[in-house]
Amino acid sequence: MAAVEVVxxxxxxxxxxxxxxxxKERVIFWGRQRAEDFWALKNINLTVPRGTTxxxxxxxxxxxxxxxxxxxxxxxxxxxxxxxxGRVSTLLxxxxxxxxxxxxxxxxxxxxxxxxxTRKEIKERLDDIIAFAELGDFIDNPVRNYSSGMYMRxxxxxxxxxxxxxxxxxxxxxxxxxxxxxxxxxxxRELQGQGKTIIFVTHAPKQVAELCDLAVWLxxxxxxxxxxxxxxxxxxxxxxxGAAG
Amino acid sequence: xxxxxxxxxxxxxxxxxxxxxELRARYKGSVLGFLWTFFNPLLMLVVYNVVFSxxxxxxxxxxxxxxxxxxxxxxxLSVSVxxxxxxxxQNGALIKKIYFPREVLPLSVVLANLxxxxxxxxxxxxxxxxxxxxxxxxxxxxxxxxLVETMLVTSLALCxxxxxxxxxxxxxxxxxxxxxxxxxxPVLYPVDIIPAKVKPFFSLxxxxxxxxxxxxxxxYGRWPDWASLGYxxxxxAVLLTLSLVFFNRLQRxxxxxx
Numbered sequence: 001m002a003a004v005e006v007v008x009x010x011x012x013x014x015x016x017x018x019x020x021x022x023x024k025e026r027v028i029f030w031g032r033q034r035a036e037d038f039w040a041l042k043n044i045n046l047t048v049p050r051g052t053t054x055x056x057x058x059x060x061x062x063x064x065x066x067x068x069x070x071x072x073x074x075x076x077x078x079x080x081x082x083x084x085x086g087r088v089s090t091l092l093x094x095x096x097x098x099x100x101x102x103x104x105x106x107x108x109x110x111x112x113x114x115x116x117x118t119r120k121e122i123k124e125r126l127d128d129i130i131a132f133a134e135l136g137d138f139i140d141n142p143v144r145n146y147s148s149g150m151y152m153r154x155x156x157x158x159x160x161x162x163x164x165x166x167x168x169x170x171x172x173x174x175x176x177x178x179x180x181x182x183x184x185x186x187x188x189r190e191l192q193g194q195g196k197t198i199i200f201v202t203h204a205p206k207q208v209a210e211l212c213d214l215a216v217w218l219x220x221x222x223x224x225x226x227x228x229x230x231x232x233x234x235x236x237x238x239x240x241x242g243a244a245g
Numbered sequence: 246x247x248x249x250x251x252x253x254x255x256x257x258x259x260x261x262x263x264x265x266x267e268l269r270a271r272y273k274g275s276v277l278g279f280l281w282t283f284f285n286p287l288l289m290l291v292v293y294n295v296v297f298s299x300x301x302x303x304x305x306x307x308x309x310x311x312x313x314x315x316x317x318x319x320x321x322l323s324v325s326v327x328x329x330x331x332x333x334x335q336n337g338a339l340i341k342k343i344y345f346p347r348e349v350l351p352l353s354v355v356l357a358n359l360x361x362x363x364x365x366x367x368x369x370x371x372x373x374x375x376x377x378x379x380x381x382x383x384x385x386x387x388x389x390x391x392l393v394e395t396m397l398v399t400s401l402a403l404c405x406x407x408x409x410x411x412x413x414x415x416x417x418x419x420x421x422x423x424x425x426x427x428x429x430x431p432v433l434y435p436v437d438i439i440p441a442k443v444k445p446f447f448s449l450x451x452x453x454x455x456x457x458x459x460x461x462x463x464x465y466g467r468w469p470d471w472a473s474l475g476y477x478x479x480x481x482a483v484l485l486t487l488s489l490v491f492f493n494r495l496q497r498x499x500x501x502x503x
Contacts, residue, residue, distance in 0.1 A: 013501060023414040069500070073344040076497035093342045099266055101273050110266065113258035114345055122258070 002085070003166050003197040004048040004071055009080035011041040011066055011221075040066045042221045044080070048214070050165075053188075053198040055208035055229060057236050058218035064201045065170055067218065068092075071199065072168050086165030086197070089115055094155025100144035104135055104154055107143055111158045125161045132187075133157035153180060160187050167191060169200035185211070205233035205240075246486070249493055252346045259345060263353035268360060286317065286365040290372055305435065307464075310376050314463040315432045315456045317369060318391075321362040322398050322452065323423045328354045329402030330409045330416045337503035347496045348489075351406040355398050359391075373463065381466035390458045393474055396481040397451055400488040407495040410502050431456050451477055 014035045041063045048054050056064040069075040071082055072090040097114045098107045108129055112122045130139055133154045135146075143151060160167075169188075188211065191198065202208060208215045208229050215232035217225040225232050253260070272281045294309040305311050332350040333340065340347065373380060409415040430452040431439070439447050447453055454477050458469035 023412075074341065074500050088344070090343060096342045097339050099270065101270060102266070109258075110262045113256070113262045114339070114343055116256060116345065117258065118255075119258045119261075 001050045002047045002083075003050040004046070004085075004199065005081075005083040006044050006046040006067075006071070007081045007083070009041055009044040009046075009067075009070065009082060010039065010078050011063075011070055011075065012078040013038045013040050040221050041070070044223060046216060046223070046226070048197060048199060050085075050197055051195045052213045053192055053200070053211060055212035055215040055233075056199065056201045056218060057203060057205060057208050057215055057232065058224075059203065059240075061220075062218040063221040064218050065092075068168050068170050068199065068201050084166065087116070087162075088166045088168060089159060089162040089164035090168045090170075091156075091159045092168075092170045094152045094159065095143075096155070098143055098151070098155070101142050103142055104133070104139040104146070105130070107154065108158055111155070112162065115159065115162045117162060121163075125163070129157045129161045132161065149177065149180065156180075156184060156187075160184075160191065164196065166197045166199070169198065171201055171203075205237040208236075209233040246489055246493075249346070249348070249489060253348050253352070256346055256349050260349050260353055260356065263349065264356045264360065267353060267357035282361060282364050283368055286313075286368045289313070289316070290368065307376055307378065310373060310378060311435075311460070311464055312433065313369065313372065315460055317362060317365050318394060318459050319427065319430065319432045319452070319456065321358050322394065322401075323427065325355045325358040325398045326401045326405055326423060327416075327419060328358070330405040330419050332402075333406045333410050333499060334413070334416075334503060340503055341500050347407075347499060348403065348492060351402040352399065355395070355402050358398075359395060369463070378464060379466050380463075383462040383466055383468045386458070386462050386469050390455065390462065390469060390474065393458075393478045393481060394455050396478065396485050397455070400481065400484045403488040403492045407492045407499070410499050411495065426450075426452065435460075451481070 015038050016035050044067060056067060058064045066075065068090070069092075070077055071084065072088055072092075073082075073084075074090070074092075095107075095111060097111055099110060102110065105126075108126065109119075109122055112125070112129075113119075117125075133139070133150075133156075135150055135154060138146065138150060143154070146154070188198065192211075200211075212229035215226065215229040215236075216223055217232050217236050225235055268282075269279070272278045275281060277284065290309065290313055293312055297303045297308045297312070303311075329351040332354050333347065336350050370380070405415060405419055409419075429447070430450055431447075436447070436453065436457055454470065454473040458474055461467045461469045
């Protein structure tokens, strides 16, 4: 059973050289606005079986974040189709939508509801989220008083407790101190154990080899290789090593 | 479209939280805080009353109240559309990072202003009593009138917010249009002073039957004109449907255009 199916996906961005957006500019630059089409994703076909962890690997600008955004429905495909079965939670940014004047507890409700939880679901998870974030009494302080580490801990705590069937992660693991990273990885392993489907973006082949079952190597918007995580990670590491040397 | 509405319903908690955030954050840090929600209409009332009974004496009896009963729902409409226009652009960071039905953002603006309007009734009703204006059973029609107005407000907020992403001048154009619309709507003046020659044009204005209805139920203690409200509601049901379709079409590329 496929949790995510990507069929013949193409994604085009228009790159404006002189982005005219107001009426004044539109009149002044009439007909002179040069736009170029940029194909960020070209003919992507991908099947993610339920319960597997897939790593998207590739250089900067290879289209991996774009692919993640299309799967999470933030971006709309230009052509082709994405079929997703199950609740998706996307970790592109921790603590999105936090209001600085609200307390940590209030922001849990705000943030979790933006991620699509109902009030009842949030209440059920509240204690777990607070425990995971390890904020102690700070939970009832406004988040503007938080250190960046506390802010991220709270954001991550909410995101991983959404209890999605499919979790999309975009390099958020690169932030935070070592202890926090360890904790994130532990939580991801726990979610893997629960049979969740995870897709995550990285450019570290080591992480792919350690965490993933499958991997997809993207290069300039195209799939260069896909298959078992170790093989793809090895090929990518060799390629990058060759490219560097 | 059914899918669209289901999706919005699934995110009702987000909608609720955004409305609460809007209402609370507005006065956060001010000494009087939430009380400003009541002071604004109260001060408005005092100013109008002074101006229109001492400075510019109006022909209409109790002109301040005559104005007030229509001005409050007008503000609900006008502020919602203006804030709604900016709602998607302002939350660009969120739109780029997280999927949620984008309709939630303009809807939260509408609902926050709806709540504000309802709270201002706590000033309006005592004021009406203080001015010895009789409250009648016609008040029972209020929820119906409010629902019809909310259909109009929601349609406009949806369309303007989505279009503003692609054409940022719209926000400023809407500001001017709302002022023009205000003077073309019988808020400051009664509908019967409109010359017969231009009256057909005024009846095309969807805000006219609404303001008339509010005035009927609060000021004159009469039932509203059900026929014109009915036609309006039918028209607005179509408009609201089209607005949802329009929004859905435009929202596809919002994340990359913001």
